[in-house]
Amino acid sequence: MLYTDLNTEIDVGASAHHVRFGPLNVLVDCGMHPKLMGYEALPKLDMLGRGTLDIVAITHAHLDHCGALPLVAEANPNAHILAGEGSGELIVRMLRNSRSVMGKQKAEYGIKEYPLYDYSSIDSLSRRIETMTNSYERSFGEDGELKISFYPAGHVFGASGVLMEHRQRKVFFTGDMCFHSTTMIRGADFPKCRLDTLVVETTRGSYDRPEGQTRQSEAKRFMESLAKIIAEGGSVLVPCFALGRTQEVFNLIHIAKASGMIAWDCPVYSSGLGLDIAETLAETTRKYTQFHFGKSCLEGVVPLREEIIPGRDFDNKGIYVLGSGMMTPNTPSYAAAAALIEHKANAIYFVGYADPDTPAARLISCPKNADFAFPELSYVGKANCRVAKFDLSSHADRSEVLRFILDRDPRCVVLTHGSYESREWFMYEIMEISPKTQVIIPEPGEEMEL
Numbered sequence: 001m002l003y004t005d006l007n008t009e010i011d012v013g014a015s016a017h018h019v020r021f022g023p024l025n026v027l028v029d030c031g032m033h034p035k036l037m038g039y040e041a042l043p044k045l046d047m048l049g050r051g052t053l054d055i056v057a058i059t060h061a062h063l064d065h066c067g068a069l070p071l072v073a074e075a076n077p078n079a080h081i082l083a084g085e086g087s088g089e090l091i092v093r094m095l096r097n098s099r100s101v102m103g104k105q106k107a108e109y110g111i112k113e114y115p116l117y118d119y120s121s122i123d124s125l126s127r128r129i130e131t132m133t134n135s136y137e138r139s140f141g142e143d144g145e146l147k148i149s150f151y152p153a154g155h156v157f158g159a160s161g162v163l164m165e166h167r168q169r170k171v172f173f174t175g176d177m178c179f180h181s182t183t184m185i186r187g188a189d190f191p192k193c194r195l196d197t198l199v200v201e202t203t204r205g206s207y208d209r210p211e212g213q214t215r216q217s218e219a220k221r222f223m224e225s226l227a228k229i230i231a232e233g234g235s236v237l238v239p240c241f242a243l244g245r246t247q248e249v250f251n252l253i254h255i256a257k258a259s260g261m262i263a264w265d266c267p268v269y270s271s272g273l274g275l276d277i278a279e280t281l282a283e284t285t286r287k288y289t290q291f292h293f294g295k296s297c298l299e300g301v302v303p304l305r306e307e308i309i310p311g312r313d314f315d316n317k318g319i320y321v322l323g324s325g326m327m328t329p330n331t332p333s334y335a336a337a338a339a340l341i342e343h344k345a346n347a348i349y350f351v352g353y354a355d356p357d358t359p360a361a362r363l364i365s366c367p368k369n370a371d372f373a374f375p376e377l378s379y380v381g382k383a384n385c386r387v388a389k390f391d392l393s394s395h396a397d398r399s400e401v402l403r404f405i406l407d408r409d410p411r412c413v414v415l416t417h418g419s420y421e422s423r424e425w426f427m428y429e430i431m432e433i434s435p436k437t438q439v440i441i442p443e444p445g446e447e448m449e450l
Ligand SMILES: [Zn+2]
Pocket: 060, 062, 155, 176
């Protein structure tokens, strides 16, 4: 098989893998880089040409995995577009939101090429998505030479790993994965067979959890910290990514309320895409076995209507679960932080990854009581409120990923979707424990025979 990583850099970036099995061309994922804008955010799609793809397999609905799908679908009108159970509708919803954000960014940042696609192309693409039932194999190619099946990957609703079998060789793409089960999503349930080639995400390769810390202990610490602020009469802002983290935070608040930690009538304010997705999932997830988001998790959740004014504390005390997770300027979480920051009864709790050059990372490292600037709001506030972060990552810990790799004993491992440092950690570990395994850190855009 011929493999090309179409990500433009050796980092998390935009996930896109081109694989050729004889005459068949497959693309696994076609994301957009979350930190870049315009054409720069796209993976190296120009290497593919038009009409060359037979199959496009999307691992999940995060935009760094599916953000460029309308472009790929349009350029490849005959390609099968495959997605895991429950993922198709989320992909469409995320793309529609992305289209709307691109419209705003066009005016704000003067990006001429935005929007890169329109609602009509998302609509036509949505009719083409073929749902892959978990573990169910489909054959492609004239003599059915390529077999493809999807397996639950944990991580977020509908996330899947993709197994491809061609001439007795099994190639597996993990996508983003999480082995832990939560009350909402079952952990990854990947094929147990021996794999020839494993293309694996390495997001958390440069980081290990401190001794004694687990995801469960972090969830407990988060709920206790929320409860303390609420009991003392403050408000808490939890900046959250829309898909996955927002629903998990609703779920944890519900658990904390059910166990009496937080008063049942404590209001939870939310808005935008995160709340939209939660409302949809509450209606639809009963039909899936690998994930579930109960209606009860939305009890007490109300749309945010209060006007947000920098420096003026919210009149309504409660928990504010708002996008974006990294407090990007011009988002509700950014504005809410400017309202809450000066009041020491309040707290801002981060529950996901914060890129070093985002306001979230700036606030996490800001000394207590120091000035904190919100340039887009022309406001500087004193960081008097409590600020903390909780590791509720939906990616597997690096020790779990390493165990998974060694367990499947592949002939070849391709390390992707992580910083160079992250990939190197895996490379050295694998080389030391299993020297016979071929380990590859792919050069962006370079085709290689695997
Ligand atoms: Zn993801």
